[in-house]
Amino acid sequence: MEAVLKAEGIAKSYEGRRVLSDINVTLGKGETVCLLGVSGIGKTTLFNILSGLEAPDSGRVLLGGEDVTGKSGLVGYMQQSDLLLPYRTIAENAALPLILRGEKKRDAVKKASAMLADFGLEGCEKLYPAQLSGGMRQRAALLRSCLFSSTALLMDEPFSALDAITRAGMQKWFKRVAREQGLSVFLITHDINEALLLSDRIYILAGSPGKIICELPNSLPEGENPELTREFLESKIKITELVAGGGQQPNGKD
Amino acid sequence: MTKKPRSIISKLCPIVFLALILAVWEGVCRAGLVREFMLPSPTKVFKALITEAPTLLSHSRVTLLEAAAGLGLSIAAALVLAVLMDRFTLLYEAGYPLAVVTQTIPTVAIAPLLVLWFGYGMAPKIVLIFVACFFPMLIALLGGFKTADPGVLRLYRSMGAGYLRVLWDVKLPYALDSFFSGLRISVSYSVIGAVISEWLGGSGGLGVYMTRVRKSFAFDKMFAVIIVTSAVSLVLIKLVDVIHAAVMPWKKYEKN
Numbered sequence: 001m002e003a004v005l006k007a008e009g010i011a012k013s014y015e016g017r018r019v020l021s022d023i024n025v026t027l028g029k030g031e032t033v034c035l036l037g038v039s040g041i042g043k044t045t046l047f048n049i050l051s052g053l054e055a056p057d058s059g060r061v062l063l064g065g066e067d068v069t070g071k072s073g074l075v076g077y078m079q080q081s082d083l084l085l086p087y088r089t090i091a092e093n094a095a096l097p098l099i100l101r102g103e104k105k106r107d108a109v110k111k112a113s114a115m116l117a118d119f120g121l122e123g124c125e126k127l128y129p130a131q132l133s134g135g136m137r138q139r140a141a142l143l144r145s146c147l148f149s150s151t152a153l154l155m156d157e158p159f160s161a162l163d164a165i166t167r168a169g170m171q172k173w174f175k176r177v178a179r180e181q182g183l184s185v186f187l188i189t190h191d192i193n194e195a196l197l198l199s200d201r202i203y204i205l206a207g208s209p210g211k212i213i214c215e216l217p218n219s220l221p222e223g224e225n226p227e228l229t230r231e232f233l234e235s236k237i238k239i240t241e242l243v244a245g246g247g248q249q250p251n252g253k254d
Numbered sequence: 255m256t257k258k259p260r261s262i263i264s265k266l267c268p269i270v271f272l273a274l275i276l277a278v279w280e281g282v283c284r285a286g287l288v289r290e291f292m293l294p295s296p297t298k299v300f301k302a303l304i305t306e307a308p309t310l311l312s313h314s315r316v317t318l319l320e321a322a323a324g325l326g327l328s329i330a331a332a333l334v335l336a337v338l339m340d341r342f343t344l345l346y347e348a349g350y351p352l353a354v355v356t357q358t359i360p361t362v363a364i365a366p367l368l369v370l371w372f373g374y375g376m377a378p379k380i381v382l383i384f385v386a387c388f389f390p391m392l393i394a395l396l397g398g399f400k401t402a403d404p405g406v407l408r409l410y411r412s413m414g415a416g417y418l419r420v421l422w423d424v425k426l427p428y429a430l431d432s433f434f435s436g437l438r439i440s441v442s443y444s445v446i447g448a449v450i451s452e453w454l455g456g457s458g459g460l461g462v463y464m465t466r467v468r469k470s471f472a473f474d475k476m477f478a479v480i481i482v483t484s485a486v487s488l489v490l491i492k493l494v495d496v497i498h499a500a501v502m503p504w505k506k507y508e509k510n
C-alpha cells in the first residue's frame with residue numbers, strides 16, 4: 001500500500017524525561033489506523049510531532065515521501081476538543097482552511113456550506129457553535145479538517161468528549177464518511193472498542209518511554225453490530241493485555 | 255413565569271427608594287431645617303435643570319467632544335501598544351509593571367501640571383483624559399488577548415497561519431469581552447476627566463459651568479450640572495453595553 005504519512009525513528013524528551021523512543025509508524029492511502037495507549041503515554045506528543053507543531057529530538061516525518069519534520073501547516077490535525085471559533089458561524093468555521101489558503105471568504109463559505117449536508121449538518125451554516133450539540137460540533141470540526149487536507153488526517157480522541165450513545169452513532173457515521181471520502185486517517189483513542197470498530201490497523205503505544213509495542217491488523221466481520229461477535233471479544237481481551245502489560249515485550253507481531 | 259413579576263419588583267425597588275429620599279429631602283427643605291442656599295430642594299434643582307437646559311446642553315457638547323477625543327486617542331494608542339506588547343514578550347515584561355504603576359497616579363493631581371504645560375485650550379484636557387483612559391484600556395486588551403483559547407492558537411499554527419491572521423481571527427475577537435468591560439470604565443473616566451480638567455480653566459464645558467455656578471453660590475444649578483454629568487456617564491455606559499451586545503451576537507447562545 002502507498003504510504004501517505006510515515007514516521008521513522010521518532011524520539012522525544014521533555015525536560016530530560018524520555019516520552020517517546022524509536023517510533024516507526026505508517027499511514028497508508030485510504031486506511032484508518034488507530035493509535036491506542038493509556039493516558040499520558042505520549043499519544044498527543046506523537047501527533048504534535050507528526051503534524052509539525054513540535055520537532056522530534058531525532059527521527060523524521062515523511063509526507064508523500066518528502067521530509068516534513070517540524071513543518072506545520074501540511075497535514076490536517078483535529079485536536080482533542082472541537083476548537084470551533086465561538087464567534088464564527090458553522091459554515092465560516094468549516095471554511096477556515098480555505099480562507100487561510102487565500103480563497104475569498106464568500107467563495108470559501110459557499111464551498112463549505114455545500115459540504116455541510118454530507119457531514120449531517122444541513123441547514124446549520126448560519127448557526128453559531130454554541131447552538132449545536134457536541135456531536136454536531138465534532139462533525140463541523142471534522143469537516144474543517146477534511147477541507148484542510150485530503151491527503152492525511154490526524155485525529156486526537158475525536159469522540160471522547162461525547163456521551164456513549166452519541167459516540168456510537170458518530171463512530172458508525174465516521175466509518176461511512178471515511179470510506180466515501182477516501183480519507184486516510186490516523187486516529188488516537190484510549191477506547192479499545194473504538195479502535196476495533198473504526199480501524200484497519202492498530203498500533204499499541206506502551207511502556208516508559210513510549211514505544212510501539214505491536215501492530216495488529218484488524219478485520220472484523222462486516223455487519224450491523226460487530227461489537228457483539230466473538231472475534232471482537234477475543235481481540236479486545238488480547239489488546240487489553242497488551243496495553244496494560246506495557247513494559248514486557250510480547251512475542252513479536254501477530 | 256414566576257420570574258417576571260419578581261424582575262419588575264426588583265426594578266421598581268430602587269425607583270421607589272429614590273422617590274422616598276427625594277420626598278424626605280424636599281420635606282427637610284420645606285420645613286426650613288437647612289438654610290436654603292446651602293441645600294436647594296429637589297423642585298428647585300429640577301427648575302434649574304429646565305431653565306438652564308440650553309446652557310447645559312451646549313456645555314455638555316464641549317465636554318463630550320473632549321471626552322470622545324481623549325477616549326478615542328487612548329483606545330487607538332492602547333490597541334497599538336497592546337498588539338506590540340503581545341507580539342514582543344520583552345516589551346510586555348518591561349511595560350506591564352509600569353502600566354500598572356501609572357494607573358495608580360491620581361489624575362486630579364497631575365491636572366494643574368498639564369495646564370502649565372499645555373495651556374488652557376483643548377490640549378491639556380484631552381491629554382488628561384488620555385492618561386486616565388489609556389491604562390485601563392491597555393490592561394483590558396492585554397488581559398483579553400490572554401483569554402484566547404490556547405487550543406485554537408495551536409490549531410491556527412497547525413494550519414500554518416501567521417501572526418496577523420491569528421491576531422485578527424483569534425486574539426482580537428477573544429479580547430472583545432475584556433475590551434468592553436475596560437471601555438465601560440474608561441467611558442466614565444473620560445467624562446470625569448473632562449470635567450476635572452475643565453475646573454482648571456477654559457471657555458466651555460460642564461466643568462467650566464460648574465466652577466462658574468459654584469463661585470456665584472447658585473447651588474440649585476450646581477446640583478443640576480452634577481445630575482447632567484452623571485446622566486451623561488450613565489447614558490454612555492448604557493451605549494457601550496448596547497454596542498457590546500450588538501457586536502457579539504453569538505453570546506446570547508452561550509452558557510445554556
Ligand SMILES: Nc1ncnc2c1ncn2[C@@H]1O[C@H](COP(=O)(O)OP(=O)(O)OP(=O)(O)O)[C@@H](O)[C@H]1O
Pocket residue numbers: 014015019037038039040041042043044045046190
Ligand atoms: N509541553 C510539554 N512539556 C513537558 N511535558 C510534556 C509536554 N507535553 C506533554 N508532556 C508530557 O509527556 C507525556 C505524554 O503526554 P501526552 O499529552 O502525549 O499524553 P497522551 O497519551 O496524549 O495522554 P491523554 O490520553 O491523557 O491525552 C505526559 O507525561 C506529559 O506530562
Ligand SMILES: [Mg+2]
Pocket residue numbers: 043044045080156
Ligand atoms: Mg492526548
